[in-house]
Every structure is written in C-alpha cells, then in structure tokens.
Amino acid sequence: MVELQKQEYIIExxxxxxxxxxxxxLRKVDLFLKKGDCLALFGPNGAGKTTLIQxxxxxxxxxxxxxVIAGFDTRYDREALHKIIGVIAHDTFLYNNLTAxxxxxxxxxxxxxxxxxEKIKELINLVGLNAYINDQVQTFSRGMQxxxxxxxxxxxxxxxxxxxxxxxxxxQQGIExxxxxxxxxxxxxKTIILTSHNLSRGLELCNQAAILNxxxxxxxxxxxxxxxxxxxxxxxxxxxxxxxxxxxPLRASSKNSRRSCGKxxxxx
Amino acid sequence: xxxxxxxKIPFExxxxxxMLAALYAIxxxxxxxxxxxxxxxIFYIHVPAAFLAFLGFFITFIASILYLYKRxxxxxxxxxxxxxxxxxxxxxxxxxxxxxxxxxxxxxxxxDPRLTTTxxxxxxxxxxxxxxxxxxxxxxxxxxxxxGIIGFVNVPIxxxxxxxxxxxxxxxxxxxxxxxxxxxxxxLALTFLAFCLLFFCxxxxxxxxxxxxxxTEMVSALFEDKIHYQxx
Amino acid sequence: xxxFSFLVLIIFSFAFGTGLKSFKGIIPGILWVAFIFxxxxxxxRSFGVERDKGTLPGLLLCPVSPWEIFLxxxxxxxxxxxxxxxxxxxxxxxxxxxxxxxxxxxxxxxIFLGTLGFSIIGTIFSAMSSTTRTRDVxxxxxxxPISVPVIIAAVKATGLILDGTSIQTVFSxxxxxxxxxxxxxxxxxxxxxxxxxx
Numbered sequence: 001m002v003e004l005q006k007q008e009y010i011i012e013x014x015x016x017x018x019x020x021x022x023x024x025x026l027r028k029v030d031l032f033l034k035k036g037d038c039l040a041l042f043g044p045n046g047a048g049k050t051t052l053i054q055x056x057x058x059x060x061x062x063x064x065x066x067x068v069i070a071g072f073d074t075r076y077d078r079e080a081l082h083k084i085i086g087v088i089a090h091d092t093f094l095y096n097n098l099t100a101x102x103x104x105x106x107x108x109x110x111x112x113x114x115x116x117x118e119k120i121k122e123l124i125n126l127v128g129l130n131a132y133i134n135d136q137v138q139t140f141s142r143g144m145q146x147x148x149x150x151x152x153x154x155x156x157x158x159x160x161x162x163x164x165x166x167x168x169x170x171x172q173q174g175i176e177x178x179x180x181x182x183x184x185x186x187x188x189x190k191t192i193i194l195t196s197h198n199l200s201r202g203l204e205l206c207n208q209a210a211i212l213n214x215x216x217x218x219x220x221x222x223x224x225x226x227x228x229x230x231x232x233x234x235x236x237x238x239x240x241x242x243x244x245x246x247x248x249p250l251r252a253s254s255k256n257s258r259r260s261c262g263k264x265x266x267x268x
Numbered sequence: 269x270x271x272x273x274x275x276k277i278p279f280e281x282x283x284x285x286x287m288l289a290a291l292y293a294i295x296x297x298x299x300x301x302x303x304x305x306x307x308x309x310i311f312y313i314h315v316p317a318a319f320l321a322f323l324g325f326f327i328t329f330i331a332s333i334l335y336l337y338k339r340x341x342x343x344x345x346x347x348x349x350x351x352x353x354x355x356x357x358x359x360x361x362x363x364x365x366x367x368x369x370x371x372x373x374x375x376x377x378x379x380d381p382r383l384t385t386t387x388x389x390x391x392x393x394x395x396x397x398x399x400x401x402x403x404x405x406x407x408x409x410x411x412x413x414x415x416g417i418i419g420f421v422n423v424p425i426x427x428x429x430x431x432x433x434x435x436x437x438x439x440x441x442x443x444x445x446x447x448x449x450x451x452x453x454x455x456l457a458l459t460f461l462a463f464c465l466l467f468f469c470x471x472x473x474x475x476x477x478x479x480x481x482x483x484t485e486m487v488s489a490l491f492e493d494k495i496h497y498q499x500x
Numbered sequence: 501x502x503x504f505s506f507l508v509l510i511i512f513s514f515a516f517g518t519g520l521k522s523f524k525g526i527i528p529g530i531l532w533v534a535f536i537f538x539x540x541x542x543x544x545r546s547f548g549v550e551r552d553k554g555t556l557p558g559l560l561l562c563p564v565s566p567w568e569i570f571l572x573x574x575x576x577x578x579x580x581x582x583x584x585x586x587x588x589x590x591x592x593x594x595x596x597x598x599x600x601x602x603x604x605x606x607x608x609x610x611i612f613l614g615t616l617g618f619s620i621i622g623t624i625f626s627a628m629s630s631t632t633r634t635r636d637v638x639x640x641x642x643x644x645p646i647s648v649p650v651i652i653a654a655v656k657a658t659g660l661i662l663d664g665t666s667i668q669t670v671f672s673x674x675x676x677x678x679x680x681x682x683x684x685x686x687x688x689x690x691x692x693x694x695x696x697x698x
Contacts (some may be wrong), residue, residue: 402633
C-alpha cells in the first residue's frame with residue numbers, strides 16, 4: 001500500500017520549512033501531485049509562493065523537510081532531476097548581450113538537446129519571435145523576454161514545469177499563446193505547477209488549486225469540487241486581510257484558517 | 269543553585285586570579301634576562317598569544333567543517349567567535365613582536381617565515397570577519413565556513429612557500445636562542461595557563477553573547493510572525 | 501585587461517626609471533604584479549556577469565554539477581588571463597628591451613602553472629564576492645592572502661629562469677607549483693557546491 005502510494009505521486013514535498021535568517025518563509029508545507037496534475041498556486045504577496053516554487057525546483061535548499069520529484073531528491077540527484085524539469089521564474093535567466101537564438105543555443109547545448117538548430121527554429125516560431133531571432137535580448141521588451149524565457153524553459157522538453165507568474169509582462173496575444181501552449185502540455189500529460197495573481201487564468205488551466213498564506217498551505221482542492229465564486233471570496237478575504245492594520249483583533253475564523261492547514265473544509 | 273552555576277562563577281574568578289599571578293610572576297618572580305634586559309618580559313605575553321591565535325583559527329577550521337557537515341548554525345557561531353578572538357590574539361602577537369625585535373635584532377620586522385606567515389594569517393582572518401559583514405544572511409554561514417577551511421589549509425602551504433623562498437637568500441638574523449632559567453620556565457608555564465584560561469573565558473562569553481543576540485532577533489522575528497499570523 | 505596591464509608596465513617604468521642597475525632582479529616582480537592586478541579585473545567579471553543578469557539560477561538549473569560550472573568558469577578565466585599575459589610579455593619585450601625568447605618554454609610553463617593556481621583561487625572567491633555589494637574590494641581582500649604561496653612560487657621560479665639557473669632548481673619550484681595547484685583544485689572540488697547554494 002505504501003509502495004503504491006509512493007509511485008503514485010510524481011512530486012512529493014514533505015514538511016518543507018524554509019527560513020531566511022529568522023524569517024520563516026515556509027512552515028511545514030506538504031504537497032503531493034500526481035503525474036499529469038496541474039496545480040495553480042495562489043496567495044497574497046509575500047505568502048512564500050516564489051520560495052515554494054524555488055524550493056520545489058531545487059534552486060533553494062529547504063531548511064528542513066524534503067522534496068522528491070520523480071524519485072529524485074532535490075538535494076542529492078540534482079543533475080538527473082534538472083533534465084526533466086523546466087522553470088520559468090521572475091528572472092528570465094537570459095544573457096542580455098546574446099541574441100535570441102544564441103541564448104537558446106547555449107541552454108540547448110547545456111541540456112545536450114539533439115537536432116538543436118531545428119528545435120530552436122521551432123521554439124522561436126512557437127513563441128512568435130521569428131522577426132527577432134538575431135536581435136540581442138537587451139533590445140527586447142519585457143514581454144518578448146518572457147516569451148523567449150518560455151522557449152528557454154521548454155527547450156529540453158521537460159516532463160514537469162514550474163511557472164512562477166508566467167503571465168507577467170505578456171500582452172493579450174502572448175497570454176493567449178502561452179495558455180494554448182500550456183493546454184497542449186497538459187494534454188501531453190506533463191505536470192505543471194504555476195503561481196498567478198489572476199484567479200480565472202489560473203483556474204481555467206488547472207485541475208488543482210491551492211492557497212498559500214504566510215508560508216502555510218491552507219487550502220488544496222480538486223477543481224471539480226470547488227465553486228469558483230466561493231473560492232474567489234476566500235482568496236480575496238485572505239489578500240484583503242493582509243493589508244489590515246496590525247492591531248486587527250484576533251478572530252475565531254482567522255484562527256481556524258491558520259491552524260487547520262490543509263484540513264479546512266470548503267464553505268458551501 | 270544548579271551544579272552548572274557552581275562551576276560557572278569560579279571559572280571567571282580563576283582566570284582573573286591566574287592573570288594576576290601571571291603578572292606577578294612576570295614582573296617580580298622571573299629574573300631579568302642578562303643580555304636582553306627588561307624587554308625580554310614581552311616574551312611571556314608574545315608566545316602564549318601566538319599559540320592562542322593559532323588555536324583560535326584551528327577551532328574556526330574545525331567548527332567550519334562541522335557546520336558544513338551538520339548544517340547547525342551553532343557551529344557557524346562558534347567559528348565566528350573563535351576567529352574574532354583569534355584575530356585579537358594575532359594582533360597582540362604582531363604588535364608585541366616588533367617591540368621585542370627592535371632592541372634585540374635592531375629591526376622592527378624581518379621577512380622570516382614565522383613572522384610572515386603570522387602576518388598572512390592575520391590578513392586571512394580579518395578578511396574572514398569582513399566577508400561575514402558583507403554577504404547576505406542566508407549565505408553567510410556557507411561562505412564563511414568555506415573561507416574558514418580554505419584559509420586554514422592555506423597556512424601550512426604559505427609557511428612552506430615562504431621558508432623555501434627565504435632559504436635561498438642569506439638569513440640576516442639567526443640568533444633566536446634565549447637562555448631560559450628555571451624561574452623563567454615556571455613563569456612561562458603560568459602565563460600559558462592564564463592565557464589559555466582567558467581564551468576560553470572570552471570564547472565562552474563571546475558565544476554566549478552571540479547566542480543572546482540571535483535569540484533576541486529570533487524573538488522579535490517570532491513576534492512579527494505572530495502579528496502576521498493573527499491578522500490573517 | 502590588456503590595456504590595464506599595459507598601464508601597469510608604464511607606471512613601473514616611471515616608478516623605477518629605466519636606468520636601474522639591478523634591473524634584472526625586479527623583472528619577475530613587475531611581470532607578476534601586472535599579471536595579478538590585470539587578472540583580478542577578469543576574475544571579477546567571471547561570476548559578476550551571472551549575478552548582474554540574474555542568470556546564475558538558470559545555469560544551476562542545467563543538468564550540470566557545481567563542480568562543472570566551476571571548471572568551466574575557471575578555464576574561461578584562465579584562457580583570457582593567459583592571452584593577457586602573452587600580450588603583457590610582448591609589451592614588456594618592447595618597452596624594456598628584454599629578450600624572453602631563450603627562456604620561452606620554461607617561462608611559459610611557469611606562467612601557466614602560476615596563472616592556473618591564481619585562477620582556481622580567484623574563481624572560488626569570485627563566486628563568493630559577486631554576491632556582495634563591495635564586489636571588487638572584497639575579491640582582492642579574499643584572493644590576495646590566499647594566493648600568497650602561489651605567487652611566491654611563481655615569482656621565484658620566474659626569477660630563476662630569467663637568471664639562467666640550472667633546470668634542476670627551476671624544476672623543484674615547478675613541482676611545488678603543481679602541488680599548490682592541485683591542493684587548491686581539491687579544495688575547490690570539496691567546497692564549491694556550498695558556495696552555489698542559496
């Protein structure tokens with residue numbers, strides 16, 4: 001039974017704690033995802049979304065707890081793990097003084113991508129940067145850099161994607177394109193975790209939704225089981241409350257939502 | 269009163285008494301050296317300080333390895349405190365050395381392997397302390413542990429290099445020998461003991477201070493967290 | 501880098517004047533001061549570019565170990581530093597009317613080994629200092645005391661070669677240089693992963 005469960009999940013995070021000095025960014029986060037799942041991670045600013053993504057994709061070492069992805073521990077099997085994950089973060093990880101194709105060429109060679117030239121052409125076409133293939137990245141707008149960053153992240157055809165605010169800086173067309181692309185990946189059975197501020201965008205793509213608040217995963221539910229409006233209300237309540245003044249009285253409901261991490265029943 | 273307390277108070281007092289006894293021994297018990305005169309008294313401070321500087325850096329080295337192995341910030345704090353005290357004793361060595369050398373060797377400084385290595389050692393650990401000051405908090409422990417290890421491994425290498433470098437040139441000053449009489453030996457042993465006690469006394473209170481500092485920061489961070497929690 | 505080492509050579513010629521009697525004795529010193537100061541410029545770029553553009557995480561996400569990143573960075577620094585050194589030697593030959601041709605092979609070997617050691621130490625600390633605000637100052641404060649043994653060995657060996665001493669004496673210094681390079685490479689292998697951690 002235990003063995004079966006182990007194989008069932010492609011991403012297993014147990015008791016993740018991440019401290020920066022004395023500030024705690026994550027408090028005992030447990031996260032389990034099956035292959036082909038798509039998780040949308042919401043939460044107010046400073047909730048630890050980025051920290052969680054970076055810890056999951058092995059860029060940060062958890063203070064305690066462990067992350068096992070497809071059987072690889074993020075602390076020890078990094079090289080094997082990196083071959084199967086793709087990451088889009090706030091930073092684009094692109095070299096400003098190189099052209100679009102040079103950037104992709106560099107990363108493609110780092111991943112030992114075969115038939116790289118065709119792959120680059122295909123990707124550049126996919127993200128709609130055909131006209132700028134030989135332009136230096138520093139001349140790109142933020143949106144164009146983001147598009148290229150998407151191409152960089154998927155150059156080695158990863159099975160698992162981590163997307164930290166992938167829609168930032170993209171125009172309507174770019175958002176639509178990226179959504180189509182992610183849909184395609186979902187249909188191919190890739191596992192995706194993304195964070196977003198925009199509820200509807202996150203929800204229309206994913207089959208799982210989670211809310212992270214003050215480093216605690218307070219909510220994780222299958223999308224089929226939640227009603228959108230109520231979910232939105234919970235989300236807005238959280239983000240709204242964060243800006244409340246410090247002297248806000250301690251209330252029963254907020255106490256609940258903090259203590260019962262994960263166990264909270266969805267209000268109908 | 270817990271047993272711990274009983275031991276703790278006398279430790280500082282013993283150190284104090286030992287230092288007093290050492291002072292007495294240096295200036296009243298030990299005879300004045302015939303050829304060097306009064307200035308030879310510096311020897312009783314110089315030699316133990318050199319030993320303790322080295323001990324301090326050695327503790328930093330060991331604590332750095334333990335930190336990287338165990339990932340416990342307590343070892344990082346120990347490495348830091350020990351390096352700080354090591355730098356103090358190393359500074360004492362570098363100040364007393366020339367004062368002693370000037371009347372005896374007639375120069376303030378020679379590029380003798382031991383002297384030069386001590387100077388490099390001082391530079392390394394001052395750099396260590398500076399590094400801690402400028403790196404961001406979540407990388408400080410790792411960086412300084414790595415530097416603490418490389419810096420210490422570098423010491424014997426530097427010594428070897430300087431010795432080989434010097435050996436080809438004529439060594440200007442060779443008369444290092446001192447006639448040590450029995451009272452002098454006793455005095456040296458006593459100052460050694462007193463300085464060792466002082467070292468551990470300083471190390472203990474420095475670690476305690478560091479722990480208090482981190483505790484305070486932790487409490488204030490927790491307090492902020494609590495507010496953060498409650499408002500959510 | 502090349503321009504900087506050119507300037508260092510010119511400043512030395514002003515500082516000492518060309519009519520110095522025991523000029524031969526200070527050649528290795530001038531050369532290595534030029535090498536090290538100019539090399540430091542290249543070192544600060546090594547990880548500086550990655551931190552400036554925020555590409556280091558992207559590099560770490562590639563399926564390579566920190567040790568491979570270290571080696572790649574170190575070899576890159578080494579190549580550029582060696583090019584700078586060849587240029588410096590050429591300029592030195594012209595400005596100071598010295599002929600290095602008879603010693604070219606042993607001299608090249610010594611310079612290469614010395615630069616290798618310097619690059620190894622420098623790359624470790626370039627990765628460290630690039631995260632700090634006072635990047636360049638911190639780099640020199642960290643690198644100089646640690647690279648003392650390598651510099652001593654390199655300067656000494658260079659001096660012996662230029663004096664035309666027997667190859668045996670030089671060879672013992674070469675062995676020492678190789679040993680130092682090896683020790684620092686080993687240290688880098690053991691510790692570099694910890695520096696790359698966030």
